[in-house]
Amino acid sequence: MNKIKLTLLAVSTLSLSIIGLYGLKIQTRPLKAISPPAKSSTLPLSRLNPQILKKFLDNKDINSAIMHVELGWKQQYEEYVEGKLPSNRVIEVKEIRQTLNKISQQNGTKSALIYAIPTPNHLELILVTPGKAPIHKRISQAKREVLIKLVSNFRTTIVSPNSQRSEYLNSGKQVYDLLIAPLESELQGQKINNLIFCLGGGLRTVPLAALSDGKRFLVEKYSLGIIPAFNLLDFQLTNITKTQVLAMGASQFKNKEPLPAVPVELSSITSNKWQGKSFLNQEFTITNLKKQRAIFPFGIVHFATHAEFSPGSVKQSYIQFWNTQVSLDQIKSLDLNEPKVQLLVLSACRTALGNPQAELGFAGLAVQSGAKAAIASLWTVDDGGTLALMTQFYQQLKANPIKSEALRQTQIAMLKQQVTLKNNPAIRGSGSLPANVANLDNRELSHPYYWAGFTLIGNPW
Template identity: 70%
Template sequence: MNKTKLTILLTFATLLTIVGLHAKFSKEPSNAVPLPSVEAPKKTKLPVSPLKPEVLQKILDTQNVNSGIEYVEKSWQQQYQDYLQAKLPSNQIFDAQQMSRILDKLHQQSGKKSALIYAIPTAKHLELMLVAPGITPIHKRIPAGKRDELIKLVSKFRTAIVNPNLPRDEYLSSGKQIYELVIAPLEETLQRQKINNLIFCLGGGLRTVPLAAINDGKRFLIEKYSLGIIPAFNLLDFNRGNIAQTQILAMGASQFQTQEPLPAVPLELSSIVNNEWKGKSLLNQAFTPANLKLQRAIYPFGIVHLATHAELSPDSVEHSYIQFWDKKVRLDELKTLNLNKPPVQLLVLSACRTALGNPQAELGFAGLAVQSGASSTIASLWSVDDAGTLALMSQFYQQLKDTSIKSEALRQTQIAMIKQQVSLKNNPAIRGSSNLPTNIPNLNSRELSHPYYWAGFTLIGNPW
């Protein structure tokens, strides 16, 4: 086995996760599936996916799940490469057996037993493929999961969540339907294998579904598993650092020249860098790309938290950005922040917004970690209420100190909100929370239990 550390700079949608491409094997599997040739797209156009549903179906019809997974991995790597207009440094693809062994090794190291789920909607059905430690890969074809109908269902589900005034049944009903299509066909295997972490590699139309809030009729998915999404398995950084021992660089802005203010940001930053977490907090004029690079040159902060507006645009990669005090840093400029020197273990974008149902924005979101150079990214699918973000983030960093596993810390935070255990009032992690400024609503635990406040936050990249 040949291990190579590769630095990858990819996209703001897979919001910010991966810098070191990692363990690579010396040769590709002998049954490698060649990709169809694709004409290079213009930057402003969504790249045509090399993945052809009829080709995937033909492969899976022969019960060759391993070759089906390999074909998907190659296709999505090519699509991200076209989207970013940059060649990725690795052409090697893990086969399903290698993936299974890697997941088993990470289980031994972390105690989290992970399964990788591919979900690819096609015009006629939904293709599901599962890779888990110690078993052969599994394929399920779901005729009820036709792409057009599934995309409409996802849109209905997300729309119901982002409007807290709609009846609860609106998101529970559509969320259960998505669960029955994507999770239920694999549930028996997940339970038998004692899986407790799900890594999703999703096709177009599914990359921005708030997975944490889909439900089985009794519980949300996040109550059963920790969750994360990736653009492709071969783009993952598998290195596990001791995140609880690192320090945080927390930066942000509360005032903007052309955008809405974020009045809770000063409290958000002060609640993060506190007695439990060492680090540095920088606000407004100090929040510049140059200062971010300077601070990391002085000390290699392993967590970078950016409390500011960020947007994954429905247009091209150049129109997606993170807003700093003095400028916007476009998604295709993220590599200039040097978050891979050394690699940031976790990049958090606490006020991100991703266009609903837009394929271009989906690619950006799913590729965030790769584009940024960070091992993992946490970003939100929609712009969450300022006070709600403050509550969630203060709770998240408490959990991260206790668990040291990023996906589990986010899971425990979301469960605490579901169970009405989180509020701004008398929250010890928020300095001065009992005297919040009048322009920050003092949300109670019942309000914060609505999935609008917690379901949009998604971990992208390395979940460990």
């Protein structure tokens, strides 16, 4: 106990507060968030202390371990976005399990929360489910350096549309064996069908859907999503099919590559099963966005435009409107939380894979924007692939109002070569396709490059 006390004297006020709450007899101080540092392009340090986390887990105190992770990552996000995030709650395992159980009773989705925390010496996995006490697994062969190398190799095989199936299945299995396989028996035993990942640095931009057991992709087994921290999310259930879509975008840009399929993408979304409005090019402005949402509280906002999650400060990441760029620190000015948008979709964004600042921006998108959930891509998919996926997604969302399941069904349809451009009635009635888009065939769309990068962030239901 004396050794533990000496170690704890060196940790932050945050860690002292958490530990004091959970039974170690030390002098505690009130819970106090650490003030953001001066503006900088360097990655904020996580307040998560691997040594303290290990001690909690060695003592089988998973509750305190999760609180330490939640608050540590929340403060890292606050430093990155240079401001306070909405929640100051200290979340406990009991509350997480109650929330998951309540959701299961309301919509039949049986969800599990997986914390994956890379450390220099091993990977810590914590599984929280509605039905059983949380489970901890320490993966000693997954040292951070080894894990990040495997993840990087996996992403390289996925983002190349010409890579062979054997390549991405094998590289995906190497990550799967460390991240998923240790928990698989519990997931199957509890009949889990939705996985929510709360991931540490280096893992936040893993294309989870394309992880593989060597034969099947992870998305064929579970619907998937990522979150920055459980205590930052809005878990109130609403029926998304009762809202309408505001689809906005640009096909032409002054200093960026054109997106010739965007006009068809926008019209295909709002001219079929979904009610809504679409606006293109000169009408894609912040002023018009706010004007339209003042007229009707569109619950889904779809941006078909360039967006970047970039290295450096939060100001380097942005969404491109027709006449301006909105940086990630300015995204709150779009007022997507007044009233709250249920789903924000960025259909043509790009993330600097493997960059820690870009990872934070991507994983925190829903929280920073004020939306309950977001869908964004880890890499820029060509115009045709994006059009095919988005058209299929909105069809699925009308039939499967659980957002994560709608995305899952879309990705499965693509990998099984069930999605077409030429013969898709939702697209066919929305305008003529550019030649390079019309020539994209079924076989190509089955490659994970076209579907695995699209990721649900935030509330999966």
